[in-house]
Amino acid sequence: MLRYTLMRLGIFLGCLVVVWGLVYSGVFPSGRNGSNALWIPLLALVISAPISFVVLRKERDRASVQVARRVERMKANMQASAGVEDLADDRARAEAQSQAS
Structure with a gap:
């Protein structure tokens, strides 16, 4: 169970780094009025969920x-x-x- 949790967390963190890079490079839109602190993790969560579902x-x-x-x-x-x-x-x-x- 711990192994699954750590693997899921790893996929999320990987997506978080990729999304952060894409937002700051301008590929993905950035949040309004400094809301990137919420926008980036939320987008990473939405992307990592189906990846985790298939891969894990x-x-x-x-x-x-x-x-x-x-x-x-x-x-x-x-x-x-x-x-x-x-x-x-x-x-x-x-x-x-x-x-x-």
Whole structure:
């Protein structure tokens, strides 16, 4: 998951550098009234999103498998904990009933 995040960040930073160069060389229009601080990262984000979607497909699939495994493991642990709690509750109730009789 960390690998995918770092790769995605790298693609964004690469696009940011390219867009910054193209804006300051006049190929892309610059922002109005000094809004380049918002315009350049926004444009880089719009460009990097489809690139990441295509280029990082395999890495995204690997990350989703890891997340799914983690979720399944957590579900199994929660079910095991619930079973232990139910057993302890049943024992306590049976003990209370035997003492009441």
